[in-house]
Amino acid sequence: MRLKPLLCRFLIACALPASAQAADYRVDTVVDGLEFPWSLAFLPDGRMLVTERPGRLRVIERNADGRPTLRATPIAGVPPVLASGQAGLFDVMLDPDFADNGVLYLSFAHGTFEANHLRIVRARFDGERLHEPTPILTTRPAKSHTQHLGGRMALLGDGTLVVGMGDGNLDRTDALRLHTHLGKILRIHRDGRVPDDNPFVDRAHGGDAVRAEILSYGHRNPQALVYVATHGALYSNEHGARGGDELNRITPGANYGWPITTHGVDYTGARITPYSEWPGVTPPLTQWTPSIAPSGMCWYDGTLFPAWRHSLFVSALAEKSVRRVPMQSGVPGEQEVLFRELGERIRDVRAGPDGALYLLTDSAEGRVLRVSPGS
Structure with missing residues (x-):
């Protein structure tokens, strides 16, 4: 497909914090014609995989003249997906040994409108189709409706897999209850086994009604998970209601407060809680009020944009932007608001192996879209 360059030498001044420095960049369309794309993964051979929320996994490859193109036929073998409202096919993530074993992971809504779960499957991709998709996690219990499913995955430094699950948006206090996966960050081995060092394993094995996969709790609707090896830290972002979106550093066993603490109010304007902090609740590293509706997130340490290194990039739906959050010793610095001139809701942001x-x-x-230096 043809590239559509957009040279952005200076960002809109009103969209930037006062001290932010505008970068010289250009934005090119890699491919278009995707139906609600949700996640992107880079294959070792230079191709890309992209998920579409209705349930398709697509390949972006190069045509005969070297231009990127979207393969017409979706990848076969994707399990049935519940696609309704916020539910659908979510994240795609490669195994660390993908070059040798071809294994990838998908997260998606599974079940029916009346009884659904977030499901993670492990499958082998041979370049054309998926083989033997095997469920390694299905959240419990089933919930009704199709809101607040989370769905982002990440790999920790020890090779375990983490995934964010939303609170389901029915009984908010489920996020604080350890008998359910709702409103939690979950951690498993890549074959689905529960790690022995998960924070609530002993209680679960002791007969308590506790889900042993829980890593942390008190989350409303996690939208991104990023492990930064140089920090030894797992970062997440999540939707608040009307305000109170959060950036968190995830600590095993920690309570992040929802719905006892929040900086936001309900969509009706009603107060959810009088508390923005509470003893025993881990506060966010930063919060966004009014809401920006954070979605994807990545860590940038590439070479194409030296001024952007050592930053988290947070894509935003409502703000139609990407927030650059410079991190110094794990502490957020002054943020830069990027790409508002596109005028589009941004679902995901990824740092490519090419530094773009x-x-x-x-x-x-x-x-x-691909963002590269304008010069």
């Missing part, structure tokens, strides 16, 4: 940033636009005619 890649964006997914949240639309029925969604695009994959």
Whole structure:
């Protein structure tokens, strides 16, 4: 497909904090015509995988003249997906040994509108189709409706897999109850086994009604998980209601407060809680009020944009932007608001192996965009 360059030498001044420095960059369309693209993964051979929320896994490859193109036929073998409202096919992530074993992981909504779960499967990709998709996690219990499913995955430094699960948006206090996966960050081995050092394993094995997969709790709707090896830290972002979006550093066993603490109010304007902090609750590293509706997130340490190194990039739906959050010793610095001139909801942001940033636009005619230096 043809590239559509957009040279952005200076960002809109009103969209930037006062001290932010505008970068010289250009944005090219890699491919378009995607239906609500949700996640992107880079294959070792230079191709890319992209998920579409209705349940398709697509390949972006190079045509005969070297231009990127979207393969017409979706990848076969993707398990049935519940695609309704916020539910659908979510994240795609490669195994650390993908070059040798071809294994990848998918997260998606599974079941029916009346009884559904977040499910993680492990499958082998041979370049054309998926083989032997095997469930390694299905959240419990089943919930009704199709809201607040989370769905992002990440790999920790020890090779275990973490996934964010939303609170289901029915009984908010489920996020604080350890008998349910709702409103939690979960951690498993890549074959589905529960790690022995998960924080609530002993209680679960002791007969308590506790889900042993729980890593942390008190989350409303986690939207991104990023492990930064140089920090030894797992970062997440999550949706608040009307305000109170959060960036968190995840500590095993920690309580992140929802719905006892929040900086936001309900969509009706009603107060959810009088508390923005509470003893025993881990506060966010930063919060966004009014809401920016954070979605994807990545860590950037590439060479194409030296001024952007050592930063988290947080894509935003409501703000139609990407927030650059510089991190110094794990502490957020002054943020920079990028790409508002596109005027599009951004579902995901990824740091490519080429040092460029890649964006997914949240639309029925969604695009994959590549951000590179303008000069």
